[in-house]
Amino acid sequence: MQSKLPSHVEHVIVGGGIIGLSIAYHLTRLGHRDVLLLERDQLTCGTTWHAAGLVTQLRASENMAKLAQYTAELFRELEQLTGQHTGFRQCGxxxxxxxxxxxxxxxxxxxxxxxxxxxxxxxxxxxxxxxxxxxxxxxxxxxxxxxxDGKTNPVDTARAFAAGAKQGGAKILERTPVTRIIVEAGRIVGVDTAEGVVRTEKVVICAGMWTRALAADLNWTVPLHxxxxxxxxxxxxxxxxxxxxxxxxxxxxxxxxxxxxxxxxxxxxxxxxxxxxxxxxxxxxxxxxxxxxxxxxxxxxxxxxxxxxxxxxxxxxxxxxxxxFTPDNRFLLGPAPDISGLYVASGFNSCGIESSGGAGKVMAEWMSTGVPANDYWEMDVRRAMPFQRNRRYLHDRTGEAVGLLYSLHRPHKSPATARNVRVSPLHDRLATVGAKFGEAAGWERAQWFGAPGAPVNAHATFARDDWFKASGAEHEATRSGVALFDQTSFAHLLVQGRDALALLQRLSTNDIDVPVGRIVYTPWLNERGGMESDVTIARAGGEEFLVVTAAVQRIRDLAWLRMHAKHAGHVFVTDVSSGYACLSVMGPRSRELLMRASPADFSDLAFPFATAREIEIGYGMALAFRMTFVGELGWELHIPAEQALGVYDALIAAGSDLDLRHAGYVALNTLRLEAGYRDWGADVSDEDSPLEAGLAFTIAWNKSEDFIGRAVLESKRGQTPRRRLVQLAAPGAVPLLFGTEPVWRNGSLVGYLRSAGFGHTLGCGVGMGYLYCESGVSAEWLSKGSFEIEIAGEKHAAIASLRAFYDVNRTRVKGEVRKVEELIAPDLLKACLKG
Missing domain, CATH: 3.30.9.10 (D-Amino Acid Oxidase, subunit A, domain 2)
Known part of the structure; x- marks a missing residue:
């Protein structure tokens, strides 16, 4: 296989295991001939040679399942396509x-x-x-x-990929280790080997166990151990x-x-x-x-x-x-956040053989076009946080990660090891009052609040146990009184400069050219019209904007901003996340609570919805956003981190006779599901357009500035989408909904729930899912259908709607006093067993 090292190629693959060989094969299938694979020793010598070779297809999400399904389908014909025996047998x-x-x-x-x-x-x-x-x-x-399902011979299958890649024009060089990946001005320019330098525009690291160290040399976090x-x-x-x-x-x-x-x-x-x-x-x-x-x-x-x-x-x-293994048992695929042309495909958690075909296809397409063909966010390497390349963290988490593959995947479960890496300034206060913490992007976040002293690692079951009762009480307190959520895990990105507005207008579907002190919720789209992210942007000054996004989207959104800022003129992007804590005060009595702790005017006239004001509170200051993710009157308080404890104590003291309740992320989720608020990464992703997601109201069609993805949206404007995010409720279902449940219409499968929970205000399970109809998913199509949601093999009658089931006109968000019963969709109210 050895031949002369070329001076320049289009694609370089680092690593000759089954993943790297599959990428080489799939690049040639896409018509690329200028492909070079470099292996430090011999093909399959790292992990592939001793893999068990099981081929299984059931996964936790649609796109992960598609990777495995494609692999199984490819294995059935790979021998015929390449002439190399694979040993694949479909034995079930x-x-x-x-x-x-x-x-x-x-x-x-x-x-x-x-x-x-x-x-x-x-x-x-x-x-x-x-x-x-x-x-x-x-x-x-x-x-x-x-x-x-079945089994295959890993080495023979890898050889089949190698044979197919070579037949397609790829060059494979063994005993040619890559000693350095060369980056100049933020982009890949080549790789260095003992045989010399190869200039290239694109590199993918498929080095298995060696990948973390290779990436760390470039200050890139690819967490595996x-x-x-x-x-x-x-x-x-x-x-x-x-x-x-x-x-x-x-x-x-x-x-x-x-x-x-x-x-x-x-x-x-x-x-x-x-x-x-x-x-x-x-x-x-x-x-x-x-x-x-x-x-x-x-x-x-x-x-x-x-x-x-x-x-x-x-x-x-x-x-x-x-x-x-990776810290969350999910693959690491995709581009480096800050190095153009560099990719990774690694961290397969003992699932590399059975995912090799799909992973190779995904990465070949991604490298060819610059964008993933589908939503692979849960496998996207940009979910990794910088601290996760810490070797002690990876060592301690990996001991647990091995067993997590086969442990029960209960709802809201988090690993028990390598915890308390990122904690809110309020962490100890919340623990004292009974917070049960989960982990997200390394953050310790209160999932729900139980009895102080109860086991802190108690996980939710599939049943209506203590977690259900506790989060239900928090849910109800938010609807009837006032609740306090610690949302310090929010990421805060500061965009400044005379061209900051132009950059954000280019990225955003909504109009960001608003008066100072206004807040705008907006999607950011890719060129195909899919939602790369959705963010909240507060205009803090004429040339200064604060972008607030979810914890897990921090690296992805920061990279998106920086990538486009390179060519946007006088713009500076700064990650200021560590400087802020965030407390959300939500519920019909939130205004009353804040007026006790702050001299600011919280009236509708002085502080309307979607505005930001700097306020005095306790002995400190906070940037208060009048926003909500729960469908109630409320404010987010973005507080300098060092002042968070004082502000928290002031709120607790002010709420002593208001029955102020601590609330966690499980209640936050069930509240937002009732109100129909979308969650990026669950309900919307980079393959979903705002038109499909029911977010057309975020598109400023009349703004003069063009925005990324606009042409695609314009081509579909006014059409009834064939695929549409729909609200669903199961009034009579006893089993709980958690997401991924199939949805049936008149006996035909039409979609599945992206996210779901129990709507304690509605009195039933509620969720959101994309449904499909060739002639369009319209209100009429929904009204004429008989819907069912399948839970653990049993079908339950369901109601489907394009609109939220709770307070569809956002009256409570606007501060109007309305009874809860008046805000529930009439059809659902009739169907639910309210006792």
Whole structure:
């Protein structure tokens, strides 16, 4: 495979594992011939060579599932396309459940899979035993069966990608390590190797365990860490068919597959073993790690109980090899935030083989066009925060991340390790009054408030347990009185300069040329009309604007601003997030509370909606936004971080006889769902237009300045979208909604919920989802349909609407006094069982 190093190519791929080879293959399929893959030693020598080779397709989101589904479809024909044997066999998979909670998770997953076009069948224990006679199903309550799952030979499959890439014109060089990635003026210009420099416009790092260090040299955070991964291989087992389905027992933390007449059994232990914190040797190739049978013995014992035949057969091999894991068990794909032309595809959390085809296709398209073909935000490397390249953090989180792959994915669950990295100045105050914290972008955020002293890591279940009751009370207090939310995790980006307005007008669909002290909510679009973000912009001066966005969007939005500011003239973009804390005072009595703590005039005349004022409060100052995300009268107080405790104490003292309630993010979510407020990353993304998302009111068609994506919106203006974000409610459903539930109309699948929760004011489950109709999703189409929402395999009658079910005219937001009952949509009020 060795040949002369070229002086210049269009695309360079760093790393010759299955991901890098798949990207090379897919780039050539798109017509690119100037593709160079550089491997430090030999192809597949890092992790690919010892992967188990399972091919599974059920994922937590539509686009992650599509990656896996595409991979399985490609594997079926890859050998024919390339002439290289792959060993792929579509034998199906079975995942057993021995607890009610696990069975419910499987049922919810099966419903979700159907909404993504994946056929997942829930079978009983007897059927699981029939399909896999090796199983002991005495305690099995049910299982999930996916006929289209299978297994493949990782090395042969990687070779097939290599063969296809070379046939398409790509050059693959082994034993050519990249020693440096060359960046000039914020863009890729080449890579350095022992053989010389290759000039290039685009580089993608697919270096597996070595990726973090390569990226860190460029001051780029790509957070992953290696962990030891264990499996055993038995001696030959008589009668073991190559078509035996792969097996998972997630509670027992093991998987099993037939492997050349033997059984391979692998483990994802509750407490994994991080490896390589001091750095991965460059010469580490085709190597295993020392065995630790004592570590895996309890898991092997559980596997023997589930598959008793294991007790009667010897072990031919006990293997231990490293694989890389990310802090949130999601892939790392996409562009570097501040280096044009640099990409990454790494951190596959033991799912690299089964996602390799889809990941290669996604990255090839992304590198070719500069934009992702679909919404891959949950896998986007720009979600990573700078602190996450800290090696101690990664080491400690990785020990848990191994087991999180197979643990129950309960709602609102956060990891238990490497916590308290980013805390609000109010953290200890909130903990004292019973805050139960979750994690978002490293921030500790109150999910709900329980009894002080109760377990701080208590996670929500699928049932109406203590978390449900506590967050429900917070929800109701926000609707009836006043509640306090700590939203310090907001990101704050300051845009200044004489060309700041022009830049923001170019980025924003809404009109930002407003008087000083006004606030504008606006989407930012890409060239195809999808929403790159949605932000709140306060005009703080003639040439000064404060952009407020969600914690998880901080790096992405900052990069978007800086990228466009490069060519915008006299503009300065500064991340001032660490300088602010934010307290939101929400509810019909919020004005009364603030008037006790501040001498400012909070009347509608002096302080109308969508305005910002600097106010005195307590002994400090705050920039107060009259805004809301809960559908009630309220203010966000953006406070200098060092003054946050004093302002908080003043509010608590002022609310002592107003029944002021602390509230967390679970209540914030259920409140905004009732009121129909969109959440970027859940309800809207970079593939959703404002017209599809029901946000046409944010488009300033008449402003003189052009904005990115306008041409696409203009071409669809006045049309009824075929795909539209719709409000849905399930008045009679007892199981809770959490999102991804399929939506049926007149017996046909028409979409699924993007986000959902229990509307305590409405008295039922409520959510939002994109529904599809070839002739257009209109109010008439909704009114003439009979809708159902599928929850854990059961369908429940639903009501669909283009408008919010609660206070559609925003009367309470405007400060009007109206009874809650008057604000609920009449059709829903009739349908709900209010007691």
């Amino acid at each position: 998979s079975i995942t057993v459940a021995a607890t009610p909670a696990r069975l419910e998770e499987l049922k919810r997953g099966a419903s979700m899979g159907r909404s993504f076009g994946l056929d997942v069948e829930i079978i009983d224990a007897a059927e699981a035993k029939r399909r896999v006679p090796l199983l002991d199903v005495a305690d099995v309550l049910g299982a999930a069966w996916i006929a289209s 290696a962990a030891e991964h264990f499996y055993v291989v038995t001696e030959s087992m008589a009668g073991l068919s190559p078509d035996t389905p792969t097996v998972r027992d997630l509670d027992a933390c093991f998987y099993a597959k037939e492997d050349a007449g033997k059984l391979l059994v692998g483990f994802f232990e509750t407490n994994g073993k991080p490896w390589g914190a001091a750095g991965i040797p460059r010469e580490f190739s085709f190597e295993s790690l020392p065995d630790d049978f004592e570590h895996i013995e309890p898991y092997l014992a559980d596997a023997m109980r589930r598959m008793p035949a294991l007790e009667k057969v010897g072990l031919q091999l006990s293997f231990n090899g490293p694989e890389s």
